[in-house]
Amino acid sequence: MASPKILIIGGGPAGLSAAQDITDAGGEAILVEQEGFLGGTPKRLHYSLLAPDLKPVEEVLDPLIDSVQQSGARCMTGAKVESVNSGRNGFTVTISGGGKKVEEKVDAVVVATGFAHWDPHKKYEYAYGVYPDVIDFKDFEKMLSDGNIVRPSNGQVPRRVAWLLCVGSRDRQVGKFYCCRLGCAVSIKQAMEVRRINPAIDTYVYYMDIRTYGFWEDKLYWKSMEEFGVKYIRGRIGSINRGEDGRLIAMAEDTILQRPSEVPLDMVVLATGMEASEGTRETAAMLGLELEEHGFVKPLESDSMPVSTAVPGVFVCGTATGPKAIPDSITEGSAAAIKALNYVRKRSIKVQARA
């Protein structure tokens, strides 16, 4: 039997992990990534240190990228899958890239097209895009990577930075009913980084509840208050105004004091939620995959078959099926790889039996 040939769409943590396991198991992997590089969203947006161990992105993802590149997987960057046709013996796909089009026959497809940041412009009360000192946390990740924490409005070092959790998450008003799972952890991590770089900057997290599940509790939440003096204010900011001196005024209720609160802040970082990426939606439409109620790809069984789909031969992993962290995305990549390999093996046994 010829070695199974599997197409992976998306070269983020999930797709890379799937590609690695497929080649390690003797399969042939074709990895198609639309950007000119591998590593996915963490690389594209220049995240700095990763939760929970505060390791640089490069340290976490570069070994994975290198080993995929050396494994013999065919990595096509700057490329997109144009069409997929399923036939009796697998799929015929057209891939375009570098001004060329190629056709490939593959036995199975793994979808790893990831997530997108929710656009905070839509929450106009927070004046993102109006006041330069209101930024979202991908902007702040970039600032941390550049090692330059300054107020965009005047280039000065802020005295007080606040994070506002759940922007575009857990909010009926914007049609997002789910938790982003990472906002708390990433905000807390960012606040710790700020305190480490410059302890003179005071940091506040405005929260409804803190969801640093599992080991992220003590590694992030506890540590931030106990070792870094990050402060927590229970209450969701309702709107952000600008004071006379150009500082931001966060209009909130301090629900512990049971008082209105209008405290001046120098910068507010919005912890924007996750939604399915455009690539995820397009790819789902192309492959005939159903979306679940939050707009992510619907797994065959969300509890027992999280990486299978209703379309035979198509598997899915990572944030394409919902918010999750890098380790979970990597684990799912491996899971999708073994499911895809088994699918091909079982099918070829059937074909042999028929012959």
Added chain:
Amino acid sequence: MPIHEKNLIEKEDLLEKEKAVVDGVDVSGRWNTFIRERLLSDYHEDFVEEVKSLPGGRTVTNCWQCGTCTSGCCLHTDYGLREFNPRYFIYLAQIGNVDELKKYGDVIWRCISCNKCVERCPKGVKVEEVVHNIDEVLRRRGVTEDTPGSRWDRTYLDNIMATGVLDELGLTLKYVRAEKPEDFTRGFMARMAVKIIRNGNIRTGPIRRRTRGWKKMKKVAEDILERDGYASAK
């Protein structure tokens, strides 16, 4: 207009005027009640730093406001002193809300150091020490005056600094003479003395004991106290 959440309005924030004129309009009568603004308009980070800098204060930022301490606090529950809420004092300290803390100036010092809160706090806050530090910082800043609690602390410190060993009898007599607490009648004192001498809870007698080599150790203790700003040590 009905006032919502009336329970949140504190008496001293209610202003009622016999005659009130606003922008030339006479609003006396039904409309003459005003509520002082309760807005939280700033944080004061230096307060918590000061609480932290005193011995035992480091854990003040560990608190996540769960209320375990308050729910078991003897003062809050058994003695019914509901205003004594260590959780709340800690939050006010965290955000540096001195105005609000000031209202509790005559309450915070009343902690009897049973340490139940310290035993129970899931975040390892040294609640008892932290609350004492908050009280101490308020006094150092002149927000609150001396209280029976702070005077007790000073008498205690002076007593132990004299010889290195606590002289309970001397301590009690000195304090009671100075403070004249209502409940401490002669009869009460006598009955208490008999009880605690019998059950061995008090170990001082007429002869004052001292720690061997106390002179040298005292110097070290004084230096530490001075470093931490407890001026009365010398």
